[in-house]
Amino acid sequence: MTQELVSTKAVITPQEMLDHWQGHRKLTRRVIEAFPEKDLFNFSVAGMRPFSELALEMISMGMPGIDGILTGKWSTDFSFYENGKGPQTKAELLALWDELTEKLNRLWPQIPIERFHEVDLAFGRWEGTIQFTLFYFVDNEIHHRGQGYVYLRALGIEPPPFWDRA
Template sequence: MAISKEELMEILEGNRRLTIRVIEAFPADKLFDYAPVEPLRPFSAMVKEILNVERAFMRGIAQDEWEYKDQFTDVSTKENLLESCEQVRAETRGLWKSVTEERLAEVMDDPFFNAPPQSHFERLQYSLENEIHHRGQGYIYLRMLGIEPPAFYIR
């Protein structure tokens, strides 16, 4: 069964709502500094990666502007990180209006990660899987800090 462009966006939105709840569960002093072992990164660094991937892919898919760079190096507070999540998602919502289902089906070489050619839909699926993966790490970090993470099934 294929999903529509609108159904894909709702999946992305539901996952982002859950990621935001994980950010909110972190104590402000642990969000940017806590990592259980080397070479793991603090959860904030993972969230910044999620946002950079989303921004780069959406600009590329919607505007054919393919550039990947860290836009969030100056984000250093929980409030700024949450604001960044909303800013990137607001930009995605705006760009999404111009993305057609035909555009999502287009296949091209990977512009950033040296992956094999893939469709733009697959590119967004990768972005979602990356977010889920890092959010799962956030769940483990919370548990290691003695904090009950948000219920997974509430989106």
């Protein structure tokens, strides 16, 4: 049995989606800030990557990702952070984080509403609707932020409340 769409009203608006994502980004930024400088780049548990590398993964998806979402042209060049080319200090990492925050806020309003339901091949690898790709970006961030919480607790540091995304 199929169900027909009764209403064209959205469950969540594009602005609400951006606010949701940016709320997660604010919380992840506070996690980055909570790390001592050396531990941000060097501490890990059970062979997992240091949190700086996890944060760079999030940035590396978001920076070219917003361009791909907007234009349909997906860069596969991640050399800006690979092979030790990324930020070397917490301040540099946070500056890059903030640069992405500004870029998302600037470009987001330019995304046509119908684009969110279009199927695209993100980064030349992952096929799905744009909204699926956005959910993946947020899910990936939540996953890695959880690793950051484990790292902070292992370091004896109380992480920021997970529910506070303001």
